[in-house]
Amino acid sequence: MSATRNGNGPLLRVEELKVHFPAGQKRLFAREPQQVVKAVDGVSFHVHEGETLAIVGESGCGKSTTGNAILGLEPATEGRIFFRGRDLTEMNAKERAAMWRNLQVVFQDPVSALDPKRTIAQSIAEPLAIHNVPARERKARVDELLEQVGLNPGQRDRYPNELSGGQRQRVVIARALALKPDVIICDEAVSALDVSIQSQILNLLMRLQRELGLAYIFISHDLSVVRHIADRVVVMYLGTVVEEGPATTLFADPRHPYTEALLAAIPLADPVAERAKTVQLLEGDLPSPLNPPKGCPFVTRCPIAESRCAEERPLARRTDDGTRRLACFLR
Ligand SMILES: Nc1ncnc2c1ncn2[C@@H]1O[C@H](COP(=O)(O)OP(=O)(O)OP(=O)(O)O)[C@@H](O)[C@H]1O
Ligand code: SF4
Ligand SMILES: [Mg+2]
16 A cells, blocks of 8 residues: 555545536526536545445436546536545646546446557557656556556557457556556446456456555446445435445445345345345436435435425434444434
């Protein structure tokens, strides 16, 4: 694990982040207000050096938008992002560039992430060239990166279409590692792969974490994958965090009704236990982030909702033991 340069504070801290998108056509003159998609609506969490923080939740709950805002790919509407204790909005251009060098991303689809006309060595060397690493050093670094991700340097002149899906994702990971980042955002990084290949890539990510002290923000809708890799889990619903806590206790004892329903939806290996499940599964559709419920975001689907839930929004609070955050009146 690399040395912490801001004492024991978190590596990355996101505070009350909001990312709102204008919906439909811009209304320049009309009296009615512009409708907005509240893709991320007040999200806070932190990531420590060398840990894996998973962000989970159904499609459309704002996971990728949160990651993209941290990466600077979407502008934050409100909120703050701190890297090693420094507020991103207060950094000068040079500091911000250094921060983004430390933050890399691996997306779901290695096919579109790699230029089909470039060899894998050229793709991996691209960030090195952008950051002015001398050409004579690049070749050795590319070979080192190929070995680190379990590829043979003899494959350096291959093209992406000559590789399997798993090998292509290894190339994308090698490219993300090129500049020795502290954090990699893995946005559905194994979701497009077959289950057996998924576990190979997860094992690779875990080995790289041990060897290099990397932190991951692991974005996934697949809780059975998250269970293998996460140290802590943030559960998102309609652009908000409904529960956050250590992976082991959150999986063993979910507290928020939404987390409970998400976990109940993971099929159990034992068919008898699968049939004996008592927790109610999620019913109904996710409300539109254009028109979220007025009170608790989960009120339209919550099996234990009371009248108060439709009127007031529960604020996230720490549980008595201090290990979890929870946004529910009744839990
Ligand atoms: N550029 C954009 N303009 C307008 N709306 C957007 C934009 N990007 C995302 N959204 C909307 O914001 C919400 C959150 O999207 P986001 O992609 O962050 O969800 P997600 O949790 O990553 O979903 P998935 O699991 O499907 O990847 C969705 O309702 C989406 O349609
Ligand atoms: S606050 Fe009410 S509606 Fe929301 S999760 Fe808790 S019980 Fe359900
Ligand atoms: Mg996404």
